[in-house]
Amino acid sequence: MTTTGPDRPVTRVERKERTRRAILDAALDLCDDSSLVALSLRQVAKEVGIVPTAFYRHFDSIEALGLALVDESFESLRAMLRDVRRGDPEDLAFGDIVDRSITVLVDHVHRQRAHFRFIARERAAGPPAVREAIRHEIELCERELALDLARLPGTGPWSADDLRVLSNLIVSAMVATAESVLEAGQSPGDEAHVVATARTQLRMVLIGALHWRSRG
Known part of the structure; x- marks a missing residue:
């Protein structure tokens, strides 16, 4: 199990927040040379390494x-x-x-x-x-x-x-x-x-x- 220290496992809330942060960062990277209107949900999911349906757990x-x-x-x-x-x-x-x-x-x-x-x-x-x-x-x-x-x-x-x-x-x-x-x-x-x-x-x-x- 992934942990943040020698004894404490990563909580579900922490994992969710890390994924949300990764989605935000991926969107910034992918939008560096183009507008948000050209960005697709699948592009972001692929960049983060999650399935497209997992995106909706964080953003509508x-x-x-x-x-x-x-x-x-x-x-x-x-x-x-x-x-x-x-x-x-x-x-x-x-x-x-x-x-x-x-x-x-x-x-x-x-x-x-x-x-x-x-x-x-x-x-x-x-x-x-x-x-x-x-x-x-x-x-x-x-x-x-x-x-x-x-x-x-x-x-x-x-x-x-x-x-x-x-x-x-x-x-x-x-x-x-x-x-x-x-x-x-x-x-x-x-x-x-x-x-x-x-x-x-x-x-x-x-x-x-x-x-x-x-x-x-």
């Missing part, structure tokens, strides 16, 4: 598998960005949020490269439900950022709509930055240029934001 469909990958891709990123923005509002500054958020984003892209390649591809070419899930996750990032921006000094008079506009600009720029990091060449200078450009773009946006006055 390829689309459901894609939705799980979307959840997995965004959950840790949103948590990390939330930590960047957490703190005493009096100690927070727009520039600090920009620099630290981009640093976290780029680091996360490197550590979860397959996930970000999946998101970049599927948000344009994936199944409708997967595209909608990605859009929803990006919107959640915008909403969370808008709430945090409202805590910063100087944004008190801003309308909720204006806070959402600013958060949309920031999140859209960060999504574009993540995709540019994925496309950057092997030279460290290529990525450095992407990061520097992103910081400049966001700082330009924020300079204008600091002088913005919401209309009554």
